[in-house]
Amino acid sequence: MSSKIISHISIIMDGNGRWANQRNMPRAYGHKEGVKAIDKIVSACSVRQVSQLSLFALSSENLNRPDYEVQFLLKLFEDSINKYIDGLHSNNVRIKFIGNLESFSSKLLKNISHAEKITKDNTGLKLNFAINYGGQWDIINAVNNMLEDIDFSSKTKKISAIDLKKYLSLQGSSPDLLIRTAGEQRLSNFMLWQHAYTELYFTDCLWPDFNEKELDLAIEYYQKRTRKFGLLNPSNNVIKKDVK
Numbered sequence: 001m002s003s004k005i006i007s008h009i010s011i012i013m014d015g016n017g018r019w020a021n022q023r024n025m026p027r028a029y030g031h032k033e034g035v036k037a038i039d040k041i042v043s044a045c046s047v048r049q050v051s052q053l054s055l056f057a058l059s060s061e062n063l064n065r066p067d068y069e070v071q072f073l074l075k076l077f078e079d080s081i082n083k084y085i086d087g088l089h090s091n092n093v094r095i096k097f098i099g100n101l102e103s104f105s106s107k108l109l110k111n112i113s114h115a116e117k118i119t120k121d122n123t124g125l126k127l128n129f130a131i132n133y134g135g136q137w138d139i140i141n142a143v144n145n146m147l148e149d150i151d152f153s154s155k156t157k158k159i160s161a162i163d164l165k166k167y168l169s170l171q172g173s174s175p176d177l178l179i180r181t182a183g184e185q186r187l188s189n190f191m192l193w194q195h196a197y198t199e200l201y202f203t204d205c206l207w208p209d210f211n212e213k214e215l216d217l218a219i220e221y222y223q224k225r226t227r228k229f230g231l232l233n234p235s236n237n238v239i240k241k242d243v244k
């Protein structure tokens with residue numbers, strides 16, 4: 001494999017329901033199998049020295065699904081954090097949850113804050129879970145928080161991208177590569193700001209079937225891309241330029 005560094009991968013983990021349907025099983029079965037795929041891919045990213053992995057687990061819009069599915073998913077997150085947290089911690093993974101967490105049960109919030117707290121000083125893979133997350137929510141939330149902080153009376157009434165970025169759920173580098181499983185080719189409101197110059201990779205593979213081999217195919221695709229960031233003569237040495 002070529003040596004081009006891939007620092008941040010994001011994934012829209014789609015297709016759990018279809019995977020279960022194909023087996024005449026309830027959708028919940030697909031979601032459970034999807035968690036096993038997450039475990040596999042987190043380890044694979046650590047081994048491949050990816051610095052950051054951002055996973056779309058539940059969108060703002062997914063909360064409009066039937067209540068039994070939403071409740072099932074929230075309980076699955078609660079149980080899965082419990083089940084996997086020790087393993088993740090011992091693998092030096094740093095966990096962060098992004099999204100509108102306000103409406104979640106106190107049990108789920110407790111597990112989230114425990115996971116973030118015990119892993120906060122870990123120096124390995126940065127793992128971001130987006131739940132009840134929407135890219136539009138993220139931007140609006142950032143603007144609202146910024147309005148509370150900034151005293152516009154003493155400033156010109158203009159903000160810069162650098163100002164806004166400080167208030168988004170994720171600071172730091174934007175994803176280099178976005179993977180979306182299950183054949184759909186859209187962002188579905190995932191990190192709209194951060195994906196401005198991300199390379200996009202779509203596969204028909206359904207999320208529960210996604211494995212190390214599929215990940216390597218995506219990384220191979222990325223290795224062949226020339227990133228230009230709007231420039232005329234991109235140097236192959238340019239690994240990353242963040243959009244300002």
Ligand code: IPE
Pocket residue numbers: 013014015016017018019057058059062073182
């Ligand atoms: C992705 O799988 C997981 C979530 C959105 C929670 P889906 O549930 O969207 O599965 P499909 O698209 O119906 O197959």
Ligand code: IPE
Pocket residue numbers: 012013014015056057058059062184186188
């Ligand atoms: C996107 O998948 C959200 C997650 C994978 C968490 P959806 O299945 O909700 O997306 P659409 O509805 O097909 O755009």
Ligand code: MG
Pocket residue numbers: 014015016
């Ligand atoms: Mg879907």
